[in-house]
Structures are given as C-alpha cells and as structure tokens.
Amino acid sequence: MRVGVVTFPGSNCDYDLYKAAQQIGAKVEFIWHRQKNLDGYDALMLPGGFSYGDYLRAGAIARISPVMEDIIGFAEKGGPVLGICNGFQILCEAGLLPGALVRNDSLRFESKDIHLRVEQTDTPFTSEYQKGQTLRMPIAHGEGNYEADDQLLEELEAEKRVVFRYASSDGELSDEANPNGSKNSIAGLTNKSGNVLGMMPHPERAMEEILGSTDGVGVFLSLATNLSTVVL
C-alpha cells in the first residue's frame, strides 16, 4: 500500500500521520502542497495543523493549493482520502465533504482525550471496528463544531454517513460528551460514496500504548485491509 501524506504550509501532524501509516505496513511519502500528479498512490491523507495560519477560515486557503485539484480527482475516482482535524476542515472547504466546521461552542481550544462511538463499520476506514464500539483518542482544535442545516443532517443520517460520534466512555450521547457543540454529536463523516472520511479526533495520535491509547490503529488497519482486497 502506497500512502501519500499531503503537507501544507502550517501542517503539524504530518509526521504523526506518516508514522501511523508506516506502522501498519504502508509505504509512505510526503506530498508537498504544490505537487501535481498523484499517480500511483493507493490512499491520500490530509493531516492536522493550521494550514496557512487558518487565515480567512480554517482550510479556506489550503483548498486552493495546486495539489487539491488532483486530490479531488483521486477522490472522484473512488480513491480513499482521509482528512484529520485541519484535513477535515480542508475537505469541507474543498467541497469533498458537506457542511462546515465552526468555532467550538465552548469558545476554547479543546485539547484532551475524548470518546467516540463507532456508528458505521462498512467503510474502508472503520471495517476493523465493531459497530457501537467506544474509542478513546485525543482532540486538539478550536474550530471543530460541525455545522450543517437540517436538510443536510437528515440526508447524512438517512445515508448512514455519520461514522463517528462524540460519546461518553460507555457510548452514551450527551451535550457533556460533545466537546465542541457539533450538530448530532458528529465527529466524523464520509462523502456519498464512502471513500472520503473527515474526522476531528486524532487516530494517528492513538497508535501506541505509550501514547495512552491504541484505539486509532483500527482506522489505518481497516484501510490497509481494504486496499489489499480491492484493486483501485
């Protein structure tokens, strides 16, 4: 499996993501945001950070980077694209995922471990998890409050595109367990065809016991398993 980690000016989780993909046996390469031609990659990953200083809006400037055109083309052909944190914000700004991420309702930058409930396991990113399983991993963002109108929310729910929700450690949904005010406690969702996943929590920072959790491994392992059985 050949994975490309896309680095923008201001990305800061790119090495974490590189290590995570490497850990499950992928051949990983960094892709600079000016690069054109992304032939030969099996999966693309957009890391967290503060691309372009989050100027204008988080992800707004990054999405017009030269590399984005090819990422959109790759996604449209069904290639798996994973956006984490700032990567999620960029995917929303680029129109690969619907909705927007706005300021946390707590008004704080939230940096802590949270719990997620796995809602869907028939995606290339979550097939190694059990439906309803609770995961623990860190969040670190100021703008992770998922915003969508009622019509879009209904569509997302009907099409089972909400993959992760913020929950308590025993998997219950509540306002207290929702760290940023996201509508329907949404922490991660896919596009219509399921090959693009955006999520605010950081699975790449939950890969080893020494980091406090290994619950993030499943995301990368799922991808590796699915890519080894599907030829793109």
Added chain:
Amino acid sequence: MEILVKPRPGLLDPQGKAIHHALRSLGWSDTQDVRVGKAIYIDLEAEDSDTALETAQAMCRKILANPVTEDFEVSIVENTERITA
C-alpha cells in the same frame, strides 16, 4: 470595496456570545444580541461600479465567504480609511 462577511442568522456565534456577555458585564444591560463577522477591504480596478460589485461578489462566492455558515454584503467605498462615527 468593502466586503462584510457575517455569520448566518440562526447560526451559533460563540464569539458574539462572549462579547455580548462582556458588554453586559460592563453595564450595557440593554444589549440584546451580538454577532461578529469580518470586514475585508479590497482595492479593485474596474470599468465601472457594476463590474466591481460583480467581481467582489464572485470573490465572496468562490472563497471569501463560506455559504454554509456565512452571508456577505458588498459595497463600494471610495476611501477605506474613512471614519464614520
């Protein structure tokens, strides 16, 4: 050009909420609501004012505003340094 980007009505605006609390705690208890947007000033060369307005609106639709969360308002100001009190 003056471009005002505003949070859409109904959308939670945490910044506005914080400022609202601050104003009330400073004694302006009549403050009913506060919304925070941004103002963007652009020097633009254009044939005429209609073209300038159209260009600025295109900029808003393309990048300056996020249609999911923000509305925009475009106007021509001759001197961006002006102060209106």
